[in-house]
Amino acid sequence: xxxxxxLPAETPARKPASGGQADLLDDLNPSQREAVTHAGGPLLVVxxxxxxxxxxxxxxxxxxxxxxxxxxxxxxxxxxxxxxxAEMRDRVAALVGRRANAMxxxxxxxxxxxxxxxxxxxxxxxxxxxxxxxxxxxxxITLVARDLDIDPKRYAARTLAVHxxxxxxxxxxxxxxxANAANDLERRVAEVYVEYQRRLNQANAFDxxxxxxxxxxxxxxFPDVAEYYRRRFRHVLVDEYQDTNxxxxxxxxxxxxxxxxxxxxxxxxxxxxxxxxxxIYAFRGATIRxxxxxxxxxxxxxxxxxxxNYRSTQTILSAANAVIERNPNRRxxxxxxxxxxxxxxxxxxxxxxxxxxxxxANEIDALAxxxxxxxSDVAVFYRTNNQSRVFEEIFIRLGLPYKVVGGVRxxxxxxVRDMIAYLRVLANPEDxxxxxxxxxxxxxxxxxxxxxxxxxxxxxxxxxxxAALRDAVEGKVPLLNPRSVKAIGGFVALLxxxxxxxxxxxxxxxxxxxVLDKTGYRVELEESDxxxxxxxxxxxxxxxxxxxxxxEITAEVVADENAExxxxxxxxxxxxxxxxxxxxxxxADADSVPSPDGGEEGDGGxxxxxxxxxxxxxxxxxxxxxxxxxxxxxxxxxRALGDPTELAEERRLAYVAITRARKRLYVSRAITRxxxxxxxxxxxxxxxxxxxxxxxxxxxxxxxSAGFGFGSGSRGGGTPRAATTWGxxxxxxxxxxxxxxxxxxxWKDTVALKLDVGDRVSHDKYGLGTVISCDxxxxxxxxxxxxxxxxxxxxxxxxxxxxxxL
Ligand SMILES: Nc1ncnc2c1ncn2[C@@H]1O[C@H](COP(=O)(O)OP(=O)(O)OP(=O)(O)O)[C@@H](O)[C@H]1O
Ligand SMILES: [Mg+2]
Numbered sequence: 001x002x003x004x005x006x007l008p009a010e011t012p013a014r015k016p017a018s019g020g021q022a023d024l025l026d027d028l029n030p031s032q033r034e035a036v037t038h039a040g041g042p043l044l045v046v047x048x049x050x051x052x053x054x055x056x057x058x059x060x061x062x063x064x065x066x067x068x069x070x071x072x073x074x075x076x077x078x079x080x081x082x083x084x085x086a087e088m089r090d091r092v093a094a095l096v097g098r099r100a101n102a103m104x105x106x107x108x109x110x111x112x113x114x115x116x117x118x119x120x121x122x123x124x125x126x127x128x129x130x131x132x133x134x135x136x137x138x139x140x141i142t143l144v145a146r147d148l149d150i151d152p153k154r155y156a157a158r159t160l161a162v163h164x165x166x167x168x169x170x171x172x173x174x175x176x177x178x179a180n181a182a183n184d185l186e187r188r189v190a191e192v193y194v195e196y197q198r199r200l201n202q203a204n205a206f207d208x209x210x211x212x213x214x215x216x217x218x219x220x221x222f223p224d225v226a227e228y229y230r231r232r233f234r235h236v237l238v239d240e241y242q243d244t245n246x247x248x249x250x251x252x253x254x255x256x257x258x259x260x261x262x263x264x265x266x267x268x269x270x271x272x273x274x275x276x277x278x279x280i281y282a283f284r285g286a287t288i289r290x291x292x293x294x295x296x297x298x299x300x301x302x303x304x305x306x307x308x309n310y311r312s313t314q315t316i317l318s319a320a321n322a323v324i325e326r327n328p329n330r331r332x333x334x335x336x337x338x339x340x341x342x343x344x345x346x347x348x349x350x351x352x353x354x355x356x357x358x359x360x361a362n363e364i365d366a367l368a369x370x371x372x373x374x375x376s377d378v379a380v381f382y383r384t385n386n387q388s389r390v391f392e393e394i395f396i397r398l399g400l401p402y403k404v405v406g407g408v409r410x411x412x413x414x415x416v417r418d419m420i421a422y423l424r425v426l427a428n429p430e431d432x433x434x435x436x437x438x439x440x441x442x443x444x445x446x447x448x449x450x451x452x453x454x455x456x457x458x459x460x461x462x463x464x465x466x467a468a469l470r471d472a473v474e475g476k477v478p479l480l481n482p483r484s485v486k487a488i489g490g491f492v493a494l495l496x497x498x499x500x501x502x503x504x505x506x507x508x509x510x511x512x513x514x515v516l517d518k519t520g521y522r523v524e525l526e527e528s529d530x531x532x533x534x535x536x537x538x539x540x541x542x543x544x545x546x547x548x549x550x551x552e553i554t555a556e557v558v559a560d561e562n563a564e565x566x567x568x569x570x571x572x573x574x575x576x577x578x579x580x581x582x583x584x585x586x587x588a589d590a591d592s593v594p595s596p597d598g599g600e601e602g603d604g605g606x607x608x609x610x611x612x613x614x615x616x617x618x619x620x621x622x623x624x625x626x627x628x629x630x631x632x633x634x635x636x637x638x639r640a641l642g643d644p645t646e647l648a649e650e651r652r653l654a655y656v657a658i659t660r661a662r663k664r665l666y667v668s669r670a671i672t673r674x675x676x677x678x679x680x681x682x683x684x685x686x687x688x689x690x691x692x693x694x695x696x697x698x699x700x701x702x703x704x705s706a707g708f709g710f711g712s713g714s715r716g717g718g719t720p721r722a723a724t725t726w727g728x729x730x731x732x733x734x735x736x737x738x739x740x741x742x743x744x745x746x747w748k749d750t751v752a753l754k755l756d757v758g759d760r761v762s763h764d765k766y767g768l769g770t771v772i773s774c775d776x777x778x779x780x781x782x783x784x785x786x787x788x789x790x791x792x793x794x795x796x797x798x799x800x801x802x803x804x805x806l
Contacts, residue, residue, distance in 0.1 A: 024062055024063050025037070029052075029306075031304055041302060042256070042302070043269075043301065043304065044291070044294055044298075045303075046273075046274060047273070047333075048277065048307065048309065048335040049277075049309070049312075049655070050311030052310055053306065056273060057239050057273055060271060061088070071102070072096065074233060075103045075104065075235045075237070077103070077236075078105075078106065078252075079107060080239060083593065084239070084619065108248050109208065112212055112214075112251070113582060115229070117129075119225055129204045129206055129428060130206075130427070130433075131205070131581075131585040132433065135417070138161055139436075140196060140199060140432075141161050143199075145160060145192055150192065163185075165209050167193060169212075170246050171217075177190040178191070178194060202464055203432040204430040205428070229255055230256075230261060230268065233255060234268050235268060236270045242288070244290050245290070246290070246293075253297055256268040258298060270298070276330065277330060277333075279652055280649060282649050312342075313663060314337055315665075316662075319345055320658040321334060323651060323654050324652065324655040327652070342664075345665045345666070345691065345696045345697065346363075346665070347688070347696045348668040348669075348698070348699045350668060350669065351670070351671055351672070352671065353390045353674060354394070355670065356668050359668060360391065360626050361391075365400065367664075373664075374607055376607025376609075379620070380610070381617055381660070382629050383635040383653075388404045393795070397796075401606070403610055405590070405593050405616055406612055406613060406616050411584060411587065416543055417437075420584060421437040421438045423511065425495065426495070427578050432465040432466075436451065439451055442524045445484070446484060453480055457471060457477045494519065498511065498514060508547040508551055511577065512543065531770045535772070589612070590616050610622070614653050617657070621660055623663045625657070625658075625661035628668050629669065629673070630668065631670065631682035631685050632682055632683045632684065669682075669688065753803065758771060761785060761805055763785070763787065767790055769793075782795060782796055783795055783797055
């Protein structure tokens with residue numbers, strides 16, 4: 001991935017902005033240079049992977065500031081992740097100093113939050129609004145559907161949510177949806193949509209899709225607001241343009257403008273860069289249409305093609321080309337590089353998913369040992385998050401440092417969500433979903449019936465749930481028994497008390513601690529016998545740490561006299577609770593991808609191997625890439641097998657995966673796979689067949705006949721084998737001589753350790769632990785063990801587990 005980090009080496013970090021034009025343009029090819037220096041009308045850069053699109057964007061910003069004397073405050077750049085945005089801003093700051101803070105570099109969502117906070121009043125909202133994620137959305141839709149007597153078996157909340165989201169991505173508002181509804185489903189969806197939107201407004205909340213849709217309608221309905229942004233942002237730049245949906249596209253168009261507005265303000269200079277072959281978010285409404293729309297709405301747009309690739313070897317590019325060219329209706333383009341053929345692609349057919357993971361681990365080991373790659377040079381890709389588990393198990397066994405990006409996210413854990421809900425209620429008392437979530441958590445005697453009575457009262461009186469609770473305390477809600485009234489009184493008093501803490505200026509982490517203590521939430525978990533609850537306490541401690549770091553970092557920024565803080569109306573004060581909540585709401589998987597130089601302490605500076613889905617890997621690059629699970633039904637995904645449109649998207653995903661690799665590419669598949677419970681056998685991915693044969697060096701094409709351990713007999717015989725053949729692979733793998741101790745002798749000892757939930761164990765590496773859960777039988781038996789400070793670890797129970805039951 002290119003960022004401004006790779007500005008020419010000779011450009012010293014603090015060199016004045018006038019650093020010569022030559023510096024900025026020297027290491028660009030003529031087409032790139034044209035894109036960087038282009039002035040005037042809209043520019044579309046469409047180009048294949050690794051051709052320097054991101055480099056063009058970031059370099060263009062530097063050029064605008066340095067050469068065209070543009071003020072940073074006039075620049076708005078939209079990146080795909082918060083992390084990419086932060087990197088871009090840092091680098092520009094290094095170049096032009098604190099002026100860089102006036103630049104807006106962010107994701108679509110962050111940008112819209114910023115605009116909406118500033119303009120909330122215009123939309124009749126308060127600037128302390130909550131941002132609802134998909135889980136909150138589903139909760140609210142469930143409530144709405146229940147109140148509208150919609151049969152959840154016929155119309156599941158999730159289905160309704162998807163339909164509403166699609167409507168919003170197409171900028172269809174509730175009225176329009178109602179007017180257009182042509183069948184029973186559409187009518188039901190519209191009915192829910194109308195009510196859902198009303199309740200969102202009442203809760204002073206926006207859902208994710210609203211952030212975009214409401215910003216668009218704001219700009220369209222209020223020309224003076226649009227003009228303010230038009231005058232302000234004279235340069236709009238968008239990366240990963242192929243993944244914008246219709247709403248995002250319209251937003252860009254409204255911001256930049258296509259013609260002078262009524263007061264004669266010219267359109268902003270707009271540059272978008274993208275690659276139609278990498279469009280992988282159709283399920284979020286992104287379509288190739290955005291490129292066509294661009295050309296239609298901006299007839300004077302100039303298009304630049306980039307074809308030289310600077311990332312990968314010719315072998316990798318040829319493989320990528322061979323796969324993507326099977327897609328119908330695409331504009332043909334051929335990537336080329338002058339960096340030579342490089343290494344062949346390595347292919348591997350594993351007996352099962354454990355064997356595949358062992359192959360990957362051994363290979364990484366071998367590369368590291370030979371000094372050919374650091375751990376941080378390596379990425380392992382899979383199609384869906386649940387495929388990470390097998391890799392984790394073996395990486396732990398081998399002591400390979402790794403980081404899984406995504407999966408069950410920290411902020412999705414129940415206890416973390418509960419605390420965030422409390423904080424949200426404190427920041428925005430109208431936030432009904434959060435309020436109802438914590439109403440009886442921990443249990444305080446406000447039952448479902450009492451909740452329903454209060455909710456009905458709120459509906460009848462057209463007041464918020466919070467106001468209805470206060471009515472209850474004042475005895476204005478009939479049908480509530482005195483015990484419920486008392487419990488509600490206690491809850492309201494508790495919230496008031498916590499609210500005072502905020503008014504008195506307490507830091508976020510202090511507020512959080514207070515919530516944990518005063519609600520009794522922490523004590524309840526601490527006193528529980530369930531080992532899982534102890535993990536929950538640790539997660540909450542972690543959340544407090546996150547909040548504390550947030551305060552500290554903000555304090556540093558505030559203290560840094562170089563950092564010009566942009567104070568805008570509606571923007572939450574640095575370090576404040578709303579600022580913290582905003583950060584938490586907008587955090588995305590890709591934001592936690594480890595930086596190449598971000599080695600963990602004690603790893604000798606070699607960093608960590610990154611494990612993630614292909615979707616998360618968009619825009620990134622690694623010297624060594626493992627594409628795993630290339631099986632029909634896994635990748636391409638089962639869902640896509642009979643559907644040409646979905647299959648085309650899967651193929652683009654394969655193209656993204658391959659083109660992340662710089663020097664070495666591995667592709668593998670497993671004959672049997674157990675990720676979905678029952679072992680399943682999947683045929684080779686059609687994408688494997690599409691790789692030109694002469695580019696791939698098959699380490700193993702046939703399932704091994706000499707499997708170890710269990711059930712090694714039935715090769716390809718139709719009976720899925722639950723074999724684990726780690727040892728078998730190990731002896732034939734290049735790194736067998738390295739003799740990783742934790743994998744060493746005794747592995748053939750297949751006697752499974754028998755454990756039950758609650759058992760105490762002692763592990764050589766992790767120390768004392770308690771078994772939290774057990775899964776699987778025989779060779780697949782695993783236990784998840786809580787090793788306290790060493791964390792929660794899931795271990796296989798066969799082989800040489802360096803662990804004893806106490
Ligand atoms: N003119 C150039 N000379 C040398 N290296 C270059 C040049 N242009 C780009 N690169 C390098 O090529 C790599 C790919 O560039 P970049 O990430 O900008 O491509 P991209 O088109 O944005 O890729 P993707 O489609 O995957 O997002 C980066 O490592 C970048 O530093
Ligand atoms: Mg890019």
